[in-house]
Amino acid sequence: MAVQEARQYGEHATACAGCAHCGRTGHRRAVAAFLARRDDLAAGHGVPAAVAHSPVAARQWVSDELAQSARAVTAHGREAGPARLDLIRRGTLRTVWGAVLALLLAQALTAVEAGWTGARTAGLCTALALAALLSAAAHTHRARGGLLAPLTGEDNRLSTTRTVAASWLLLLSFSLLFLTVRLLPLRSPAGTGTGTGAAVTVTAPAATAFDLARAAGLLTALALVAAVTVTARLVVTAGIAAGRLQKVRADRPRAADLLCDDSGRACLADVQYLLVSGAVLALAAVGLAHDPDRLPGVPWSLVLLLGVSAAWHLAAKCAEGVRPTIHSVVRSREAGDLDAPIRTGDDIEIRGRGFVPPGAGAPVPLTRLVVRIGPVHAHVPLVPVPGGFANPTDTALTVPLPADVEPGRVEVSVVTAAGVETNRVTIDVVD
Numbered sequence: 001m002a003v004q005e006a007r008q009y010g011e012h013a014t015a016c017a018g019c020a021h022c023g024r025t026g027h028r029r030a031v032a033a034f035l036a037r038r039d040d041l042a043a044g045h046g047v048p049a050a051v052a053h054s055p056v057a058a059r060q061w062v063s064d065e066l067a068q069s070a071r072a073v074t075a076h077g078r079e080a081g082p083a084r085l086d087l088i089r090r091g092t093l094r095t096v097w098g099a100v101l102a103l104l105l106a107q108a109l110t111a112v113e114a115g116w117t118g119a120r121t122a123g124l125c126t127a128l129a130l131a132a133l134l135s136a137a138a139h140t141h142r143a144r145g146g147l148l149a150p151l152t153g154e155d156n157r158l159s160t161t162r163t164v165a166a167s168w169l170l171l172l173s174f175s176l177l178f179l180t181v182r183l184l185p186l187r188s189p190a191g192t193g194t195g196t197g198a199a200v201t202v203t204a205p206a207a208t209a210f211d212l213a214r215a216a217g218l219l220t221a222l223a224l225v226a227a228v229t230v231t232a233r234l235v236v237t238a239g240i241a242a243g244r245l246q247k248v249r250a251d252r253p254r255a256a257d258l259l260c261d262d263s264g265r266a267c268l269a270d271v272q273y274l275l276v277s278g279a280v281l282a283l284a285a286v287g288l289a290h291d292p293d294r295l296p297g298v299p300w301s302l303v304l305l306l307g308v309s310a311a312w313h314l315a316a317k318c319a320e321g322v323r324p325t326i327h328s329v330v331r332s333r334e335a336g337d338l339d340a341p342i343r344t345g346d347d348i349e350i351r352g353r354g355f356v357p358p359g360a361g362a363p364v365p366l367t368r369l370v371v372r373i374g375p376v377h378a379h380v381p382l383v384p385v386p387g388g389f390a391n392p393t394d395t396a397l398t399v400p401l402p403a404d405v406e407p408g409r410v411e412v413s414v415v416t417a418a419g420v421e422t423n424r425v426t427i428d429v430v431d
Contacts, residue, residue: 056345165222217300246417270313343430343431380399
């Protein structure tokens with residue numbers, strides 16, 4: 001029965017390839033199967049009798065079995081990727097047009113008492129125009145998630161700095177387009193101004209609407225967040241080039257990326273920057289709604305607050321990351337073993353830091369962890385425990401010394417999942 005159900009599910013998944021529902025269902029089933037397999041192997045179940053007598057062989061078999069299961073999970077996630085991105089694109093477009101509908105309903109409700117005004121018409125026309133432009137941009141980048149494409153970094157995570165800068169740019173674009181629509185009826189009829197039958201624009205209201213002194217705070221805030229975006233990009237690039245910052249590509253962008261670091265933990269610097277920027281942006285939008293005849297003014301006190309928040313965010317960017325480093329290499333000793341030098345076939349324990357970069361705790365990135373022992377490249381075996389892995393960890397990893405390593409002085413280094421190599425430590429291998 002189970003085989004028949006699996007065959008029917010496979011036929012259904014093939015028939016509707018690209019279906020978001022089938023893709024998510026297949027990925028969830030693959031993840032559940034991997035977790036169940038990991039917990040079974042951690043409990044010692046399912047190991048073949050042919051390798052169970054040898055701890056080294058059993059550990060290697062378990063590691064290979066988990067790596068193969070993890071690759072199946074990744075394959076299912078890759079198949080579900082396009083459908084998931086299309087679902088995100090549709091969701092962002094529904095959000096954009098839902099905001100337009102909410103604006104229309106709010107204007108209709110507030111116009112019951114005050115009546116319909118030109119500002120309401122200009123606001124609705126501006127919202128429709130921006131929604132159409134954003135829809136066109138989403139269609140152009142539909143293969144990368146639509147509107148999320150310019151907000152996603154090279155590591156396939158949503159960027160906090162890009163999102164904040166895009167929000168301020170959207171507010172400025174809305175304000176300029178809104179005031180432009182507001183000024184269109186101010187053109188005087190042909191022949192009433194100077195010149196021969198030419199239409200003349202009344203410039204006094206335009207000068208008031210685009211008053212530079214009033215808009216200085218808004219422009220400064222936009223320049224500030226744009227500078228933060230560029231500077232953060234330069235800091236990350238310099239950190240990657242120096243090997244201090246390790247970036248592992250995420251499987252997909254998530255909304256939590258705006259508030260969390262690469263490992264998924266909440267980041268205070270990102271949270272405060274997003275909250276402060278959002279609060280100042282909301283106050284500027286309220287200012288435009290309160291006085292729709294001029295660009296919104298941002299008080300210099302709020303600009304200063306935004307500057308302090310941006311400085312905090314950049315300082316945290318400069319301080320994050322750690323270069324992977326080996327502190328020591330020792331012989332791994334089991335209970336009851338005698339103290340002895342490192343010999344071929346022994347397990348060595350490498351102690352240090354930065355072996356598992358943020359975001360590389362998944363099984364597939366862990367399988368890319370390699371120890372260079374002289375001329376031999378040894379892959380680090382995965383040792384499962386309930387709920388995770390005991391080996392490798394960020395501060396220590398254990399690997400058997402390959403038989404191809406010749407006795408003598410041998411250099412040891414670690415190559416992480418991000419492709420960064422640690423310093424080299426020399427050990428003595430005896431016969």
